[in-house]
Amino acid sequence: MQIRPVGLLQAITEGDPVERSVASQVDELQAVAQQIRSAVETVIEGKPEAIELSLIALFASGHLLIEDVPGVGKTMLAKALARSISGTAQRIQFTPDLLPSDITGVSIFNSQSRTFEFKPGGVFANVVIGDEINRASPKTQSALLEAMEEHQVTVDGVTHPLPDPFMVVATQNPIEMEGTYPLPEAQRDRFMLRISMGYPVRASEVAMLDHHGAGDPLADLQPVTDVATVAGLAETVRTIFVHGAIKDYLVAVLEATRHSPDVRLGASPRAGLQLLRAARTRAVLRGRHYVIPDDIEALAGPALAHRILLSPAAQLARRDADEVVESAVRSVPIPDRD
Template sequence: MVSTGPTFEPTRRPEEPRWAPAADFPYLAQTAGRVRDAVQRVIEGKPDVVRTALTVLLAEGHLLIEDVPGVGKTMLAKALARSIDCSVRRVQFTPDLLPSDVTGVSVYNQETHDFEFRPGGIFANIVVGDEINRASPKTQSALLECMEERQVTVDGTTYHLEAPFMVIATQNPIEMEGTYPLPEAQRDRFMARVSMGYPSPQAELEMLDAHGAASPLDDLEPVTDAREVAKLVDIVQGVYVSPAVKEYAIALVTATRNSPDLRLGASPRATLHLVRAARAAAALDDREYVLPDDLQALAVPVLAHRLLPAAEAQIARRSAEQVVTDLVRTVPVPDPHRRSR
């Protein structure tokens, strides 16, 4: 990671928007710390994964958790959901799940002689989509409007989803039997993808002690609520991003589009997600401005799942994560003192 030091500490010009008050950031860090501690009582030995999940929550994004069965994907999603006192729905994705099961359906009421809308599983503040890639692509596509526009349209009527709204989806690797690949359009709507990985021997030993008799989820109490999370999201939106850092974000995304190792680069939505996630990461560090280091740390989880390696890269067994890591090393950090045109 390129060290940027304090040279990127910004000085705001009069025409630029007002930043979030500095006093808000300790409050955000304290509240987010309570959520982090609650989740880590359930998920042992994965602080980086828990931090990324918190970052996505505060950046108003959606999280995709991908790994082999049995490593705690659903446990992480449920722990994050239970730590917040808000509406939570779980949708178990199966091959026979219908789009109407996700979005809702209009049902004829014989008493009123009219159609009434019955909401589907997507109507909640936090939606846990378990094994999302075991449903058909048609059902997966039912999430596209919900995730991007935070609304559902059924029979010509649009229903808005309450804020905060977050989809936490788990999936197994595509090599597993009974899985369908996620459409590119849906992968692009997830702000970040994380992998749990196998725990260390020490963490697995602690897990045997903590999970041996009962699930720690049973004792997990909410440490914040939806209104407080919405307030934290507003604070994150006030984190300052300098023109030089914005140029660096664009340079990283553009490099994926020009790389010979990739046949599909990152979209403009990826640039927006990268900057929004960097704002949340800076706020979690009790910092009111974004550093290039924030973008570098988030480049792999935010960009890699949107990319398609070229045939040559696949033959060489170079994953999208490896390509992004190499691009981060090669893309120069802009001069923070150069004025944007």
């Protein structure tokens, strides 16, 4: 952990024109997030970091990619998050025979009215659970691109808006697993954060045997908020103050990934925009109405590692993308007031 210059925090707080209404909204978002966290924790044992990153993606209006081996609770986390906000949820099982029209929808000719009627696909929901997304072909995966970026789909030249809020929670197995396709770079860039569940610690796994063995905690999970509240609080996140020095620091981190000798393709400008939104949300979840360097540093790995392409030399050396991003962050000095 790098040492923080004392003058920076003072400059941020002095330059933050926080209003009383914004402060109350920060408190409300923090309280609602805690309720969702508590609800999800009744289903997912011992994964506080994964749950927090899920909440950050939700309130930052981003999409979440959950990557890990089968059986560690990827789909369960996505379902618990969807159920806790009382929104519509659709689960799309990505298989090799899945068609793009299964995701976006299709126009069907009505013989009685002699017109084409649009039948929505699985993407029309507040939370779309893409189960094992990398088992479908790249063509089918690409059907999500417009939906994830613009919150709309275009079928036969007609644009159809998606519900608000709209979030894709996709799970995928490691690409070394049999029957998987690597996600296209353009689609990976649409995911705000990528997380890995990992195996639970022994105490959490024992507790899971007790809770899940006696029943289904997901069936007992009750909504703790609604989609209108989530959408309103997501707008609050956009008002969180970001000092100019923090923006310069964020861009310097992006540039460090682009100039790293271990990287063939660095983080995109879209990555910077989404990292900033995620950092604003993290600040709110910690009760702050301003962003500090710690927010950027903590989220750089989950927000950037899945977007970069390692160089052939780094791949031969078995370098990890998270390790490369961490090294890039360490190479950037913490901003000072001057």
